[in-house]
Amino acid sequence: MSKKTIISILSVLIFIIVTGCNEGSQDPTTEQNNTIQVAVTSDSGANKLDATSYEGSMQLYTAVYDPLVKYGENGNIKPGLAESWEISKDGKEYVFHLRKDVKFSDGSDFNADALLFSIHRWKNKKEHAWLKTAEALKKVKKIDNYTVKMFFSEPNALILNELTTARPFRIMSPNSVKPAGDPNGEFKEAIGTGPWRIVSYEKDNETVLTPNQYYWKGKLNDKKMVWKVIPNAQTRSLALQEGSIQIAGGEMGKISYQDLKMFRNNDKYKVESERGTTSYFLAINNQKKSLQDVKVRQALNYAINKENLANQVLDDNGSPATGLFAKTVPFVTKENSPGYAYNLNKAKKLLEEAGYGAKGKELKLNLVFQTEEFPEWKEISEIIQNNLHEVGIEVELNNMESTSYYHSLWEKQDYDLLLYRTYADGLNPQGFLNSLFAINGDGKGIAYTDEHLSEYITTAGKAITNEERQEAYDKIFSYMHNNAVTVPLFYPDNIFVHQSDVKGFTWGPIVDNPVIWNNLEKEE
Structure with missing residues (x-):
């Protein structure tokens, strides 16, 4: 091989290497600036995202459909x-x-x-x-x-x-x-009219979305969104700090209330907060004999210090609950949702009248909860355990993996108390009442069984005018309060945390469409 040929080959190789390096040095930067990485608690189910099913992440449904x-x-x-x-x-x-x-x-x-x-x-x-x-x-x-x-x-x-x-x-x-x-055809792929489309998916790892070029509200900027699966709340916080994600929060990837303090005190991050339509409460299984007495259920309500729960445990990221539904939910009023004030003496007296306490039987209850989606529920459950211990009720805590937790609620009903949350937005109040408190085909409700309550819920669903509906919900909420059907605990705010160089944060219309993702931009 001649010297001239060798020089020619070397020149070509150097050109390829330099070109490759130049491309490599530019594209990752462009890619990084155009990519928003979002933390999610669990797999998105993007390969099963049939719009008429329940297989995938609700936030992914609203991004695509x-x-x-x-x-x-x-x-x-x-x-x-x-x-x-x-x-x-x-x-x-x-x-x-x-x-x-x-x-x-x-x-x-x-x-x-x-x-x-x-x-x-x-x-x-x-x-x-x-x-x-x-x-x-x-x-x-x-x-x-x-x-x-x-x-x-x-x-x-x-x-x-x-x-x-x-x-x-x-x-x-x-x-x-x-x-x-x-x-009746076999689902093939998610094709919607929404602002985003799914371009790749790795189970239990990440889902990649890019803008729908045909989006009817106008052409979106050329960007990419990556939803990364990070099951642990502490790990999500660390990922935000190290920059491997840029935003986390809402029900799709909660940040613990403890870590919110740190992010609020650091100007590298922005904490976004708004009043929500969800509430945390204790479901009371009145199929259990010890919980069929209204005095016991009322005692549970009086014994739990909801103000302390809101101020200390939940760090004022919401407000203490009175009724089952937050005041942001239609038809909720002060009159129909007065709540129970914290009163240990009343709680003890009611328990004694029901045959429990110092001179009666010992009352032991199990409390089921989960922390995969709601990391703060462990501390809430511990506070409830301590509150109820003060009035002589012994509570065993059962922190379940989320699949078992939902099975315990919807299928087995094997709990005494279960820490749960209402639905949000359009399904409140009627949809949530239907799903948990209306009597179904087997003659029972999911979370509570009461023929009168079930009848009131059915009537409310058929009311057409706002006046008729208000009257119907006044009756339902007052009945639930008087009979202590649940223990309302807390109305949590909707909260997201993002890096401060991510601009354009805009709240979405519903909790399952929490952010207008296409408005987010990273500063260069």
């Missing part, structure tokens, strides 16, 4: 993929007028046929029977390419609220299944 109507401030319903609608006087017929400028992320058109595909995919499915929209839908009819009419067997004021939720009523492309357009 749009609702027909949206939840607004104070429970007002706003246009979504339906730009307007009419409801018949008897409350049984809904006509939706659809937007005409919308495409799915694969470029296909959103229209009446696409909506009918989604509806027929969830219609008549047993797993959706707990939702009034699914239970009462008799038929659906296409009026024209952008008008659809739904016919219901009975009126229910919850229908529009349920349509705002993260699942299972959001709209997916007929191309999401195979064969395409078959309502």
Whole structure:
């Protein structure tokens, strides 16, 4: 090989190496500046994100799929993929007028046929029977390419609220299944009209999203969002500090209240906070003999110091609870949700009247909770244990893995007390009341069984006017208070923490769509 040939080859190699190095030195920086990394507690289930199922993360559903109507401030319903609608006087017929400028992320058109595909995919499915929209839908009819009419067997004021939720009523492309357009087809991939689309997924590791180029609200900036699975709250805080994530919080990736103090005192981070529509409470299993006496349940309410819980344990990141639902939930008033003031003497007296205490039987209860999604629940449970010990009630704490925890609530009902949280936004109050306190097919409620309460809940669901609904909920909330159906504890704020160089933080419309992700930008 000649010297000239060797020099030519070396020149080519040097060019390739230098070009490669130059590309490598630029692209990672650009990539880093355009990428927002978000902490999530658990796997997103992106490979199973059928809009009409319950398989994936609720926050991922809202990133990919749009609702027909949206939840607004104070429970007002706003246009979504339906730009307007009419409801018949008897409350049984809904006509939706659809937007005409919308495409799915694969470029296909959103229209009446696409909506009918989604509806027929969830219609008549047993797993959706707990939702009034699914239970009462008799038929659906296409009026024209952008008008659809739904016919219901009975009126229910919850229908529009349920349509705002993260699942299972959001709209997916007929191309999401195979064969395409078959309502019973096999799910293939998540194709929605929402602002984001899924581009890659590693189970229990990360989900990568990029903007939907066809997004109907306008073209989004060229960026990428990576949802990283970090199950442990302390590890999430460390990841924020070292910069491997830029934002964490909400129900998708809580930061512990203890660590919030540190972030608030460091100008490298910004803590975002707003009043929420969720509440923490103790579910009381009145199928257990010792908890069937109203005096025992009232004693539990008097014995727990909710002010102390809010001030010391939860560090004022919310407010002490009175009724089951927060004041941000429609139809909640001071009059129908007065709460129980902390009073040890009253608690002891009620327990003695029920046959427990120093001169009676010993009362032992088990308290079930979990910390994977709610790290603060361990400390809350310990405070409750100490409070109840002061009035002679011995509490055994049972911190369960989240799957077992939910199984204990929904399937086994093998607890005495269970630390839980209400739903949020559109499912409050009616949807949550239906799911936990209305009597189902086996003659029992999930969290509490009471025929009168169940009847009141059913009546409230059929009320149409705001006046009728207010009257119905006044009756429900007052009954729950008088009978001490639950122990309301705390109304937590919605909280996110992000690095201070991440700008454009904007709250989303519902807790399951907590942040307008496409507004986030990293300063260069």
